[in-house]
């Protein structure tokens with residue numbers, strides 16, 4: 597078996613009423629890569645794990661909060677590829693019984709190490725060194741799979757597209773996925789006119805803009821503020837949108853990430869920023885686990 601198969605990530609075409617008026621949209625189904633692991637977390641892990649393998653490491657060590665798709669992804673990938681896994685958890689009140697994300701992480705075999713928010717915020721490298729400095733097998737993976745290795749995995753999405761779209765839109769939190777897409781667009785011949793729309797679900801648009809501005813590219817990109825509340829906040833309007841989208845398509849989305857990006861798309865179409873005749877690819881990054889509570 598290929599270590600990181602992505603062949604399930606098909607490109608579907610949908611005519612959607614819930615975006616305001618009938619709108620022809622393409623959906624890149626990274627949510628189909630794995631039933632519980634977020635597709636973009638899978639993409640971001642690929643080269644981190646390839647590196648760990650090349651260095652002969654056997655133990656993946658990473659970081660995350662209580663509802664981290666990344667922790668579940670590392671735990672699952674570790675189990676599938678025969679790595680030990682540990683994670684520093686943000687919040688010393690947490691344990692593997694706290695919610696269904698952490699339960700799953702533990703079930704996949706991950707060791708959870710709760711630390712205070714202060715310690716977590718101070719230095720991840722220090723936490724890693726304090727606990728694993730004598731462990732030759734341990735391999736550091738930054739929160740969310742950030743960094744050049746993470747971006748490299750995401751960039752491959754662009755090379756899977758069968759045509760050049762006018763727009764790509766996706767949910768964005770740390771900016772790693774956005775940076776990867778940007779680098780892919782920059783590199784693949786003929787894709788330089790595609791516009792990238794990253795929807796900041798963390799209300800940290802400026803931070804993401806600073807990060808993307810450091811990437812040398814001629815691609816037209818924009819970071820939009822998500823407009824339905826901050827991170828992990830919902831609203832009756834967003835709930836209704838999710839209901840309409842899911843019942844119209846049979847494709848599950850989540851209120852933290854993907855629904856906010858699609859909601860933004862609806863507004864961009866209404867504002868004429870994305871034209872009715874334009875071809876748009878929505879990257880479904882996954883995240884559906886949030887729908888399955890205990």
Ligand SMILES: *Cc1c(COP(=O)(O)O)cnc(C)c1O
Pocket residue numbers: 634636637665666740767768769770771772773774853854881882883884
């Ligand atoms: C983590 C995540 C994102 C955000 O990815 P970044 O690379 O941090 O911007 C988007 N969608 C889903 C479903 C995620 O789990």
